[in-house]
Amino acid sequence: MSLEVPLPDMAPAACLVRVRVLAHLASTDPLGIRLRAAAGRFEADYHLAASPGRLRTNDPKVLSAARNRLLTVERVLGPDMAGMAEMLVLDRFTLSALRQRTGAGLEDARGVLVELAGVYRLTGWGQDVGRAFASS
Secondary structure, eight states, X not given: OOXXXXXXXXXXXXXXXXXXXXXXXXHHSTTHHHHHHHHHHHHHHHHHHHOTTTTTOOOHHHHHHHHHHHHHXXXXXXXHHHHHHHHHHTSOOBHHHHHHHHOOOHHHHHHHHHHHHHHTTXXXXXXXXXXXXXXX
């Protein structure tokens, strides 16, 4: 899914060494709120699927739905981009950590998060705001 949204003015890389990539993109990108919402859904699905006994649900349908959404993320993004999504969302990588681990920069990270938002159906231009943030 490709969106024709121009990249925001990026801060110099030296200023972003200690800033988490997701936090930076969520606060500066035109799709920032949707990127943060997709990251939140991904994180919730990951924790629900990874440790169901610890959370407040034992409903097999809820657990199965979370696992299926994660499988969809892996299928649509591919293993490399899904791995980067984990680094950005779950591990909260900074730009320097992302560059050291993957060689990727802000534009690559933005692309992964936009694709993640697409998987969670948060990038539709005519979409109502309430529907964009409703739980899946």
